[in-house]
Amino acid sequence: MFTVEPMFSANNGVQSTQFRQSFVGLKGNWGEVTMGRQFTPSYWIAGYADPSWAADFSMVNNMEFFYASYRVDNAIQYKTPSFYGFTGRIMATTGVGDSTRAGRFLSTSLDYRHGPIFIGAVSELQYTRDIFKSSQIHSSRDNYFAAVYKFGGFEPTLIYHTYNGYYAYPPYVAFNSQGWDAQVGARWNIDGRSRVYVSVVHRHDDNNKSISSATGGVIGYLYGLSKRTDLYATFAHVKSQNNVPVAYPVTFQVYPNAGQNPSGFQFGIRHAF
Template identity: 25%
Template sequence: MKKLAPIAAAAFLACGFAQAQTSSVQIFGLLDLNVGHYTGGGVSQTVLGTDGYQSSRLGFRGQEDLGGGLQASFWLESGINPDSGTGGTTNTNNQSTGGAGGGGIVFGRRSTVSLSGAFGELRLGRDYTPGFWNLSNFHPFGTNGVGSAGILFYPVQGGARITNVRASNSIGYFLPKMSSGIYGQAMYAIAENLSTSATRQDGRLVGIRLGYAGGPIDAAFGYSKTTLTPVGDFTQINLGGTYDFGMAKVFALWGQNKVGATKTKPWNIGVHVPVGAGVIRAAYGRVKTTGVANDAGQFTVGYLHNLSKRTALYTNFSAIDNKGTGTNYNVGAPVTVPGGNSRGYEAGIRHSF
């Protein structure tokens, strides 16, 4: 027995070491703060704001190798407001009644567990919708700051914005990485209402995204539809892409938001031009509306300077010209004058860890 004891101990330690090599947990995050100034409709506002270049966040993620090509993983990510120290928000049922958070840590940006392998990835929880990714990937300013794609590409109706970025209670599937360059995502978010409810399908989302990335080209089509009452079902459709010429990357994005009988049809073109350790960014877009808001145009220009792989300085300026007497688009301060214009600039720092 005395001879076997050291052998057993060594075997135990070896098993523990092997397990440590096949699993990992990471803490990660990003802080983005800026000084911004907005004007519109005769009013102005100066703020110490966040998310001018990327969204501030704190997260935990991990994975475990299960053998046979299978891998389990989790992802918990919370939005944070570093200007005030508060946490972000979430929505529990993809409906106007499900708002939650807004003080402490809430994992509203992403909260998922998944199983992946040669078949692709099956992911459960709160995640980004198929209709969102093109707005983030194929707009020169993504969905952050005064030049955000969300200004023209999100629905005007607040009650329909709940699932334009993320959905809770979702079942998602992602295609495996393919040598052909094809990628894709499908999602179904469950409506967790009683079967006897008159609005039992509210909060249900179905969506799909299919794209191709190869060489200098990346392009994709996205679609999501959420059942909502009384504001009306929300349908989000978009098509976008980039082409990298080396000395510049060009962006193009088209979309349509339909909420009940109303529509908005935005489009945007833009460019990234590398300059030493920095990037000049520029974008121009327009939105045409039916029965819900003004038509409008937006121009944005900015510069990002990388101090390191983790730290960058940035500055952006954006201007919106509204046409008509309906709802006005704005970059920050609300525009109270029908058909009024909106202007905004920001200068800040982004640090990731």
């Protein structure tokens, strides 16, 4: 098995230098092993409970994951076969390849699926080089719990996340903090064509120095023109409690300045190839 997912800008068609995913693997009755750039176990746990399915205005992506990883390079992952509804994942990365722990990432997850029920938990540890003092290596720990229950076409979702440590996006952003956040939302497939979703995230930061406690929400509507083509409209807003250097975005395509409480509206058409 192999997967290659290139990315390009919908505005001008320019291809990104980095792939969304790029990995190879083996699959059998014993499970599957994949190697390369790929989604982390937390993506499959928290991402499944994201009512927007990780859309551009996703509050799960933009406020809960924020600068925690949900895709990593040079990763090896083992996924177990399903056993009475339980599936496990273990992931590790090689890091940057020097004698330090910089870039190393470790993750373990367990989820349960049976009928309308989904429950999952994951714990992840990452080592990151200080972007201002390259001799220093910091760590961060993220834990996620997610649950979904399906009532026909209606699915309420819940995510709880704790974070503690150093987070960075070189060379632009770096901060050290700890706290928790929670997401409550739902998605509703009304009639097979019309679909709506709503998601609200509250983030509680213990320090409120680099990042702030905040609440954000998104609501979206999709209408299926065909099996592969949708019209969509989305509105999102984030309200921070404090004026801090690192703000939460509605979308990472347009990053807010310090102290801003951004809002965003999207409408358009998308086609799956």
